[in-house]
Amino acid sequence: MGTRPTNSAAYWQRWCVPGLALLLLLGGCSGRLDNDSIVYKRSPLKPAELLQSDVDRMATLAMRNNLNSLYRLMNKLYLRNPREWRKSAFPDAAAAERAIQHAIEYNQDWPTLGGRRDVAALDYSLSPAFQGDRVAAFTYAIGSMLVTAHGGRTEFYLTDSFDAQFIHNAARNLEKAAWMLSNRRDAAGRPLLLSNEISEQGSNLSYAVEFGKMVARLDLLTHVLEERYRRMGANYAQSLFLLNFLPVQ
Template identity: 50%
Template sequence: MHRLGLALAPLLLVACGSAPTPHGEVQSEAFSTRELIQSDSNRMASLAMRDNLNSLFLLMDKLYRRNPAEWKKTADSPEAAVEFVRIALREGLGWGPLGERRDVAALDLALKPEFQGDRVAAFIYATADSIITAHGGSTSFNLVQGVDAQHVYNAARNMEIAMWVLASRRKADGTPLLLSNEMSAAGRNLSFEREMGKVIGRLDLLASFTTEKYRRAVISYAQGVVAGPFLQFLPVK
């Protein structure tokens, strides 16, 4: 028995060493009375919006780390610059360097080579504003609000275009508009692309779900009409 234990010991060590690394667990929000006036689709849209905005602020932090000269145009620290953009979006305010431009017009200006302001703040603000605009100007939804599936779908395509422009367009001196992804001999860092991919994926899922919701409502009604005669109670005596 002792020899068997010695023989199994290396196998147990290998098994322990190959145990999966924990990556956290799904989190649920505490109940809010606001949910009483939300349908399932309202709730899904609200959660997707929350996660998309969080992703954009995470991207803002990543971009500031690779482009530290940008936040210095806005605030005394990158954290303060992020907070300024949060406030502007939460209060529905414009972003000074973009003038009166909002939505895709603001995004277009933020990605022009000649733009001189904080390009990170302008890019994230304009991206978030375009997503909010696609959702009817709201960040939380209830029973009296709806989401236009085509507008949300268009927002996802705009994100793809913005990623391509950011990766391919150059300033007059030939340097990138912003350093984002890194692919060099030193290593590969595609965290920007992955996080933006999450945003696009959520938008596409919401657009498909919204379209499916109305289609299923029609099908459910038709099923009720067809199955109605077969669902009547029968006499038992």
């Protein structure tokens, strides 16, 4: 006598749904990277990672590495432009950096930007009208732009979706931001922020290098997303063409 078929819907409700809920609770599936995951490249395996596809994991790692690159840029900019953090109430540059990271990672407004975020904040941070800490505003603007382009999240799971066009646009915005950083000047012709330098004393293109890394990661993720959706359609068409039946046991 054959075994009785399992009721798949009842099985899912009884075992799978509670199991997934438990993984979400244990893993802290909040959609936002904790600071240790951003600062350190190695972090212990979390149960919630079982709810990530390969693309989800790739997007999460790319976001973590892009924020790391952004924070290195911020540190470099403060080293060359110490006058900027002194415009704020922070005791030193390190305190300013921690506050900016917190605002980016926890989706909070930056006080001197008047509620502006992402592209609006980016343009304002390097405009003559802005009088505050430009390093803080510029860094926050890029960070909020990256998060917005990824649907307001920094961690990604099976239930999340991506818009490849927005991520592509973020890459192009970073290219423009790099150009603005090198070329925006005040009324006296001085750079608003000192960054890349090529002179008789030597060259410093480390800022451009970090921008290039971020752009490359975003472009790669864009191509992966486009290919994933294209392959989904191709696989479906192949199944129809080959008349493949689905397994029943």
